[in-house]
Amino acid sequence: MKTMLSCLIGLILPLLAAAQEPQAMARTSIKQQGEIWMGQKVTMVVELLAPGFFAGNASFDLPRVSGVLIVPPVGSPLVSSEESGGVSYTVQRHELMLFAQAEGEVTVPACEIRIEFKRSPLDKETVKQAVKTQQLSFKAMRPPGTSAGQTIITSTDLKMEETWKPEPGANAKLGAAFVRTLKWTASDVTGMAFPPFRPAPVQGLGIYRAEPVVEDSEERGSLHGERRDTVTYVCKAGGRFEIPPLTMTWWDPEKKELKKIVFKAHAFEVPVPPPPPVTLRVWLKRVWREHGTQLVAGAVGVLFLLLALRVFGARVTGFLKRLLPRHLPSLNP
Template sequence: MRVFICLMLLLMSLLSRGLVAAEVEPASIQIKEQTWWVGQQVPFTVQLRAPGSFSGAAVFSLPEIPRVVIIKTGSPVVSSEEIEGKTWFVQTHDFALFSQQSGTVTIPEFTVRFSHKDGFTGPVHDQSAQVPAAQVKIERPPGSSAQDFLVTTDSFKLKERWDPQPGSATQGAVFQRTISQEADQVTGMALAPPPEAVPAGVRLYLGQPTVSDKTERGAFIGTRVDTLTYQLQEAGTWTLPAIRYQWWDPEKKAFGSQTLPAVAFEVKGSAVPVTDAPGEASPKSIYIGLVILGIGIAVIFWQRRRIGNGLRWIGQHWNSPKRVAARKLLAGCRNNDPRETQRAWQVWLNCGGVDSSISPELKAAVQELQRTLYGANQLSDWQGARLATAFRADQRADNKSGLNKQSALPALNPR
């Protein structure tokens, strides 16, 4: 009887230890409990736990929240902890949340996928876990409207540059204006765009903004550079109104502002040459085009076997996760659907479709997409053509650089 009781106690002990080990959460979220301001950076971390060393990069399916943007910051930090006498590997990921809505903002449960080994060796196991939901309290500064786009920072820098300097000019003259913003603890996509209102005799060409974030010794700095080109189309006196930028200082609990002064132009009239309309295509050019088309058809028929093999090879690689994500991204751009495009962009990044740097044009287009989702008018006027063009160009550049890397190898048997 005593032996039976001892065996039962031993079995219960083993079961209790197994339950404790099973209760170890593979994913957890940590956010500092305090009241944050609208537009302020809300840092939080996600910790992943595994019984062995991690392998590869974790893939997060970040949730979509109206008027809220979540970005990943920094690189993961790996550590370990002891739980019930067992060593667990811990991978900590840093994120930042920026909200333009006040009240209680809920971060819904979202999925993370990662891989790990058993201990330091052995096969790699793929694991999927749910990051628990969390809530953040957001407060709007007194005196601000719910429709206002608010930048919250304790350090804001603003400057502008003209080329050439504004003043007297002739009809048709062009002036370029560069406005630069920099703010601490704010993502560049959360900085305000310049107004587009101009007088009737002036035409504005708004360039693609350059938006970037950088971390420097723990500091988080966001920048936005806008390029505005003004063409003086009609003679007369034209005045560009002053531009006022406002932000909320969470330390002083007060608003700050800086104004770019109004600019006046004295435009003198001048004769504008009329450009001749392009002529129609000549019969000779049409004949040459038909000949080229015929040659192309003949070449295709001659090389039909190779072309067929190539198409079959393409079909085998067409449904990889990276290619599927790219197709969904371009489809979202065609449909002008910012949410679908952002979801596809995040999946494309998680599939390892981007290296340490992307082109400035693609980066600015993605920031514009995220700015649309983050701002007050989030789904009304976003157009996907700019992002689609930049994405295709970046893909072509990556393919070209890959070919250059292969051709740069030395000959196997040099003479």
């Protein structure tokens, strides 16, 4: 009995000691002040406090929020230290990016972050712990002049470029291809936030979309996003074609102005090739394609008639002979 009690005490005491030791914590806040617009980058600051020294990278279990694009931290965290309640903490500052795609109140629920740390630099074993962020809310406003369901990009220096290789109409002929590339670039916007380019269908042109290229780069804490969409138009028929114009809108939060980028339409003609010469083989194929059923039916009818004449020809001939007028000899010579 004493042995079992000693074992239980030996198991409980380390647990109680661990529970009394300082634990890791997380602090959460929104960096932005003032108005927040749809499509604008909102910085969510997450500070992780470890009572010791971090070992390894933090792992975020980001929540899914309808109408909000959440981008995990980019680059290395900012590391500092602070003391609270007589305990020395190492602090990692992470910045997450939020992009609201709908207007109204946005609530980001608490999420779990898994970390590892050592209480002393010379410790061989690490302490694994999961901490939770706090729930945050902010309000996103819709820029004036935009409609519900419209994708909004908010930036102060957005650029959009269009390039063609070659220009539509140059040496246009059957099978000719024109490659169109659209490139978005902007500061404080991730490439994932740019809307995909969906070309309008054009009768007689084959339209083929390549996989988009999305890239993000960070320099001195500033995010720069880029997206490239490539579409190939192939002339599959002759005639006159028009690739419609393209209009893109975006919101400048500093000037509070809705700006537009317009790319012109492209009209061109593809010569209609002359019809190929009609050969006997082509003519026979065309006749067969258009009148094949009638020809088969006629041939079957002729064969049936010839067969009937062969089988019943003698009887028919005898019957017809009996129907012919006969000259009888005179009764009174």
